[in-house]
Amino acid sequence: MAGSIDEAVSTGPARDHTRPARRGGGRGRAVLEVALLAVLAVVMLFPALWMIETSIKENRDVYAIPAKFFDFKVTMDHFRDVFAASGGGRSALSVSFLNSVVVAGVSTVLATVLGVPAAWAYSRFAMKAKKDQLFFILSTRFMPPVVVVIPIFLMYRQVGLIDTKLGLILIYAAFNVPFTIWMMKGFVDEVPAEYEDAAMLDGYTRLQAFWKFTLPLLLPGIAATAVFALIFSWNEFVFAIFLTSSDNVRTAPPAIAGLIGGTTVDWGLVAAASVVFALPVLAFAYLVRRHLVAGVTLGAVRR
């Protein structure tokens, strides 16, 4: 165990060893690889690039035929329209973005707060029919949202959760808890139970032992899991469009979709709204990228 991490990191010289062998036969192959990757990158990135371009083009250039790739006039008007209403004050879109932040944030926190202790319990304690329970929990995710949205719509109408942020928060948390339990159980399994045993012998209760020793070691896993849950809630469309209708409750995905479908479509606004919508997830994933990698590869290193 000791030192193995350092050894694993310092593979520099070993890698250099393999270089000469590849240089001899692989030049043509390397060129081919780069070419293929470049094609793939263009195909993958073009929609994103086009979205960004459209969001800063003047309307005249947006509809220009043939399409203008480079020599268009740059404007920030679309972005202004995303946030400010034409008559002054806040736009409906900006309200929907705020709703998305609240709904995705709160539902992720809720799913994490409920899911992490549950995962810990499933990992640490013997209980009856544990496997069946875990399968049941996972099975709630088998059904696609479209299938359950009608019954949920009827239920929500009965209890008055239709067209409320609370309603969305609850359904997103409910969808994320099973995922959180399953993903976190893997992380908890990786943390030896002896840490808690030792802490309990040292004078802590079981919960204190979990809080002080296991939880800090789980943080990378929690970060990774929470990012996934956050992305699900942020992007979710089906529930949002069925269960909400008013502008002050609606989240961003249905609000942006609502921009398309009138007699004329303001593509500049749609593109700008989409850019704004995509940024937070990118930024967040970037901030926790180290935890994401650590989280995904945690199980790969044997102690």
Added chain:
Amino acid sequence: MAGIEVTALHKRYPDGTVAVDHVDLSIGDGELFVMLGPSGCGKTTTLRAIAGLERQTTGDIRIGDTLVNDLPPAERDIAMVFQFYALYPHLKTRDNLAFPLRAEGLPKPEVHERVDEAARLMRLGPLLDRRPHRLSGGEQQRVALARALVRRPRAFLMDEPLTNLDAELRADMRTEIKHLQGELGTTMVYVTHDQVEAMSLGHRIAILNKGRVEQIGTPLEVYDRPASLFCAAFIGSPPMNLIEVEVADGQLRSHSGLVLTPPPNLPRDRRLVAGVRPEALEVTEPGAERSVPARVISAEWLGDEIIYVVDHGGRRDVRVRMPPTVRFTADAPVGLRHAGGTPAVYDVSTEELVA
């Protein structure tokens, strides 16, 4: 410091596994008590029940005069060392040691003093400012031991603490643990499946099998007179030869004619097996006095001794330990005779020691 009494311990896990069937132990104050047994016999479960990490299904556990059945681990005042050392990975050695003391709320100067003392005892000086992942296995184990002893608990529990070390280091640590326990005089329960470790460490040894105690005794007692056929086959390397015998003319005689000294008060009319240690037999020139004809099947040269596997016409081949000066080649016709004292004799049907 305190003795430990375990009475009629029974542990059944929720999935139905009976890990401990029935265990009675009476461990004296200041004793180094070893629990020895094959994998899965319930050693760890018993130890964890004593620690309070596992709740027994039935049975009582007393530490000192206190019935601890319903006390959480924190209130039992014992320290445990695990096979995987369970040092807190985010803490330096110094803080790992200080940790249990801070948990108790000891004042700073005293924490400092006790950490220094434990570090000196286990010679951890240069390691105090390192984190566990920068320590070798042996060093981690020393830190784990030091962490157990800073608290000055009423008893130490050790669950195969040396299994992850290489052979040489293991022998060193064994000596160190024994010395430390003698010095501190603290009760210690030590779990192992390594009989050499058990023999060299224990004041007394309990041999466990399938969740039951087969024998409790000093290393000498356990070696000389194993209480059951299981113990006879478990202790010793190679273990005892189990030779089917009959009582005839006041003598113990095997089917091949090998004659053994009979112990007093042998029961009549029962099928008996004699347990004969490899060093209590002798390979001789063929036709030597009191010997039966036999044949060497193979010889293991171990440097300071030779183990001969010998066919003497009995149901099973026997193993004989000989000094390296006496040499026979494989397949050579030889004689076999009993050279030790009275053997242990077992009843075949009850598998227990009868004389």
